Amino acid sequence: MRNFLMITAVAAAALTLPAAAMAQNGNGNGKGQGNGRGQAERGPDRDDGDRGRGRGQERAERRDDRGPRGKGDDRRWERAEVRVQPGPRDRDRDDDRRWDERQVRRAVRDGVPVVVLRDAPRNVYIQGCPPGLAKKNNGCLPPGQARQIARADRRWDDWYWSRTRDDGRWRYDDGYVYRIADNGGVAGWLPVLGGALGLGNLWPQQYQYAPAPQYYTDYWRVNDGYDYRYADGVMYGVDPQTQAIGSVVALLTGQQWNVGQRMPSGYDVYNVPYAYRGRYADTADSWYRYNDGYVYQVDPTTQLVQAVIQLLV
Amino acid sequence: MIRVSTAAVLAAFALAACNPAPSADAGGAAEPSSRTLAAELKGAGDLGTLEAVLVNSGLEKVLEGVGPYTVFAPVDDAFDGATAFDFRDEAEKAQAAALLRSHMVPGAVTRADVSAALGRAEDGKVEMRTLDNGLITFTREGEAIVATLADGGRAVLTGEEVLASNGVIQPIDGVLLMAPAA
Numbered sequence: 001m002r003n004f005l006m007i008t009a010v011a012a013a014a015l016t017l018p019a020a021a022m023a024q025n026g027n028g029n030g031k032g033q034g035n036g037r038g039q040a041e042r043g044p045d046r047d048d049g050d051r052g053r054g055r056g057q058e059r060a061e062r063r064d065d066r067g068p069r070g071k072g073d074d075r076r077w078e079r080a081e082v083r084v085q086p087g088p089r090d091r092d093r094d095d096d097r098r099w100d101e102r103q104v105r106r107a108v109r110d111g112v113p114v115v116v117l118r119d120a121p122r123n124v125y126i127q128g129c130p131p132g133l134a135k136k137n138n139g140c141l142p143p144g145q146a147r148q149i150a151r152a153d154r155r156w157d158d159w160y161w162s163r164t165r166d167d168g169r170w171r172y173d174d175g176y177v178y179r180i181a182d183n184g185g186v187a188g189w190l191p192v193l194g195g196a197l198g199l200g201n202l203w204p205q206q207y208q209y210a211p212a213p214q215y216y217t218d219y220w221r222v223n224d225g226y227d228y229r230y231a232d233g234v235m236y237g238v239d240p241q242t243q244a245i246g247s248v249v250a251l252l253t254g255q256q257w258n259v260g261q262r263m264p265s266g267y268d269v270y271n272v273p274y275a276y277r278g279r280y281a282d283t284a285d286s287w288y289r290y291n292d293g294y295v296y297q298v299d300p301t302t303q304l305v306q307a308v309i310q311l312l313v
Numbered sequence: 314m315i316r317v318s319t320a321a322v323l324a325a326f327a328l329a330a331c332n333p334a335p336s337a338d339a340g341g342a343a344e345p346s347s348r349t350l351a352a353e354l355k356g357a358g359d360l361g362t363l364e365a366v367l368v369n370s371g372l373e374k375v376l377e378g379v380g381p382y383t384v385f386a387p388v389d390d391a392f393d394g395a396t397a398f399d400f401r402d403e404a405e406k407a408q409a410a411a412l413l414r415s416h417m418v419p420g421a422v423t424r425a426d427v428s429a430a431l432g433r434a435e436d437g438k439v440e441m442r443t444l445d446n447g448l449i450t451f452t453r454e455g456e457a458i459v460a461t462l463a464d465g466g467r468a469v470l471t472g473e474e475v476l477a478s479n480g481v482i483q484p485i486d487g488v489l490l491m492a493p494a495a
Binding site for chain 1: 381410429434440446
């Protein structure tokens with residue numbers, strides 16, 4: 001078995017280097033275009049891997065950064081940061097900044113780019129009327145499907161779908177969750193995993209996603225011809241011809257771990273995969289935590305993230 | 314049979330004396346099986362309901378894949394009367410997926426890992442992030458480890474943990490994704 005371990009030990013100080021790319025999302029409605037100055041080198045097969053279809057326009061200014069040196073390793077690292085407006089999945093994070101800094105890291109080894117996308121569209125909800133509901137005055141006309149929504153009174157459903165989304169009331173019906181407006185109409189909607197985003201269903205056209213980074217497809221070892229998409233903490237395999245969801249590949253927290261920033265809450269317990277426990281065991285000086293295909297080195301005292309470690313086996 | 318020389322043992326002790334000792338939760342002597350989480354769920358005697366929920370949710374590939382994940386798995390009895398509807402019902406696929414996401418955390422978490430974290434926690438509790446962005450808080454009550462989902466239910470880690478090839482199954486005696494009492 002080829003065991004290729006790529007370690008990125010990025011000191012917090014490295015973040016202070018000049019020219020780390022900064023990008024700022026616009027109004028959150030556009031698609032990331034990656035049209036900034038200093039376009040990063042792009043791979044032949046994942047050209048749009050870090051453009052995604054994210055919210056807002058991205059003005060990225062990127063900088064190549066030589067990574068681990070020596071031993072004939074021609075690996076290069078590119079570092080960029082983007083700013084995106086936090087979505088509902090961020091709502092109980094440790095800080096209350098309106099804008100949340102994200103890092104985009106790219107590695108190029110042996111001429112092959114390994115794109116690590118640390119940004120993804122945040123589907124707060126799709127405004128307007130869901131498919132099949134006519135729009136009328138304030139919100140969507142509630143006959144038929146919407147009337148069924150209004151009648152739905154299952155306490156568990158109301159509780160769960162509201163607790164996992166942004167503020168406001170949410171109702172589930174037939175594969176979608178609906179944001180209920182103050183006037184009782186439907187203010188917006190989203191497809192959900194297992195429902196409209198269940199196996200065999202067509203990908204909803206209005207639902208935003210990011211093409212899964214190659215690192216994710218490498219890490220989760222998927223290569224069966226699907227178009228891999230990331231949205232709201234889930235990586236899907238979608239038939240490129242029919243647009244049908246053929247596979248749910250991985251579940252992710254979607255949380256951002258940035259070097260030099262505090263570890264997100266919820267990682268008090270050691271959770272490194274078995275195969276890496278010998279190499280990344282907690283010590284008095286360093287903790288190691290796994291999340292979404294990476295192991296992170298954390299200072300136990302300050303809780304600051306010291307390094308991001310890619311695991312490619 | 315694996316032979317370990319005396320010199321190697323002494324060298325190991327010497328290294329241990331020089332370096333900060335890994336915490337107790339860093340190791341884990343038990344070896345994982347060669348079966349995936351999905352296969353282990355299928356073979357477990359008292360996790361049949363959750364296995365059926367998994368099939369209904371369409372997330373089998375997730376638990377057959379690389380992972381790793383830790384599944385806090387309600388035993389069959391835990392589902393009795395837990396909610397008004399059946400997570401195995403075809404009409405509840407989205408709810409089945411939601412149930413699984415709220416009972417899963419990233420990585421491989423053994424009971425020894427939780428115990429070690431609780432041992433160093435000043436306030437006696439530790440938290441883990443679920444795959445639907447919730448938080449499970451762990452506390453100790455006597456010998457038992459109790460898991461509580463924020464705004465949700467409470468359960469005790471029970472039975473034997475299962476170390477699968479791609480994660481860990483931690484049986485629990487309740488369903489965490491429970492709406493608070495009205």
